[in-house]
Amino acid sequence: MDASSPHSGHQSVVLKKYPYRQLEYDEFRLVEIQPADDDSMAVKCLIQHLPRLSSGSVDYIALSYTWGDLALLKQVAIDTSYYLEVSANCYAALRRFRSKEKTVLVWIDAMCINQEDVEERTKQVRKMGQIYTSASQVLVYLGDEADDSGRIFEHIQGVCSRRPVNGYPTARLRNLDLGRHCDEGLIKIAWAIMRRPWFSRVWVLQEVFLGVKGKADVVVVCGPHSASLKDLANCCEVLCSEVGEKMEYVSEIPYVLTIAAGGTPRGLHDILRRTRHANATDPRDKFLGLLAMVDDERVSNIAGYHMNTTTVYTQVGLFLLQSVQLELLQSIRHPHSRYPNLASWMPDWSCTEDSGQSQEIQHAGHDCDYRPTLQVRDCCRSSSHSSSSDHEYHPVLKVKGFKVSRIESLGEAFNFLGDREECLVALKSLSESVNRPLTPHLPGGFTPDSRHISKAEGETG
Helix, strand or coil: CEEEECCCCCCCEEEEECCCCCCCCCCEEEEEECCCCCCCCCCEEEEEEECCCCCCCCCCEEEECCCCCCCCEEEEEECCCEEEEEEHHHHHHHHHCCCCCCCEEEECHHHHCCCCCHHHHHHHHCCHHHHHHCCCEEEEEEECCCCCCHHHHHHHHHCEEEEEECCEEEEEECCCCCCCCCCHHHHHHHHHHHCCHHHHECHHHHHHHHHHHCCCEEEEEECCEEEEHHHHHHHHHHHHHHHCCCCCCCCCCCHHHHHHCCCCCCCHHHHHHHCCCCECCCCCHHHHCCHHHCCCHHHHHCCCCCCCHHHHHHHHHHHHHHHHHHHHHHHCCCCCCCCCCCCCCCCCCCCCCCCCCCCCCCCCCCCCCCCCEEEECHHHHCCCCCCCCHHHCCEEEECCCCCCCCCCCCCCCCCCCCCHHHHHHHHHHHHHHCCCCCHHHCCCCCCCCHHHHHHHHHCCC
């Protein structure tokens, strides 16, 4: 398909769609944004192929942004003869970081990866760790200024020293007293910023994690304003958790800010559970978009874009079953309406809703072997099914259980992590309902806290 592109001062030039050249082993691409004196001029770029990436080998910026509405596409001129279509938000990011005097070298996924090449996408996703930790700077693009968002950046700068990095002033906190001299309006502005789409996307989690890990300056840019993402994270946490804790519109800050502030993810299961709320256009990215955050080389080979979503989630479930065993069942959210062929005991990670903080499954001791085993149905062994078929992945989970007690009555559900007095009352009621102490009903490893037991048995009235 050909397209016309207007060039300032010249007649329209017919451009052809950019023909990606296949990447050689360990090659990667960078985009060179061409300078422009006038911000209204069309964005023009060059695409470079570079050999094996190593820290410090080339100075470039890694961009973190959201694709936005893919129905709103804009053309980026490549060289003088070609074009690439990118989302309007991607185009805006390129224009925002364009210089008036010099070229700017950036890595941006929509252009540096051939999105139509499934094999290349899988390989490049596995190299995200190298790409972001080797960048000299990670720039986060939140979009244009809105909802008086500039005030939060001015507030940060009011308690910070400023230091320019590649032309962007970043902040370094002198103290953590960010709650001083603020009002409810500033808290609302902070909350409005955190509700922008960037904070809820799955890909940005590992981009920030890798930027912090590689000790790059992670800078957030919103309209003409910028600040250290870590300082923005600290500011939002102080404003929303300490100053605004009694305000109805304030809730938990996005997990990406926890990562920016130095929070360290743990194993794959923990990361998947913590990032369950994150959104992804491709549901497979709920796993593939987090690979670089997991400190386990085996994880990168579990699945890829050549598999459908059911197969990806099944492969992830089978891997987790080996490490976390029955804890995996805590992550199930039913019904599996999106993927009916997904085994009922496999978590559907595309479900962003969570039922709250899960209780940790405790080991029952050597007398109760509850370790799971797998049984494969005969129909799933058939060689007539292709490797990409959903039908091949129907593992049956087999577990051994034990009898705890007999249900005598039902009461209202309560949260063990909630009000302590409510827990004591519920435990006491449970104990009295069977007219004998609660402890003998539970095998080793399942005994409630001793303080709860003593209080439940000893209190009256």
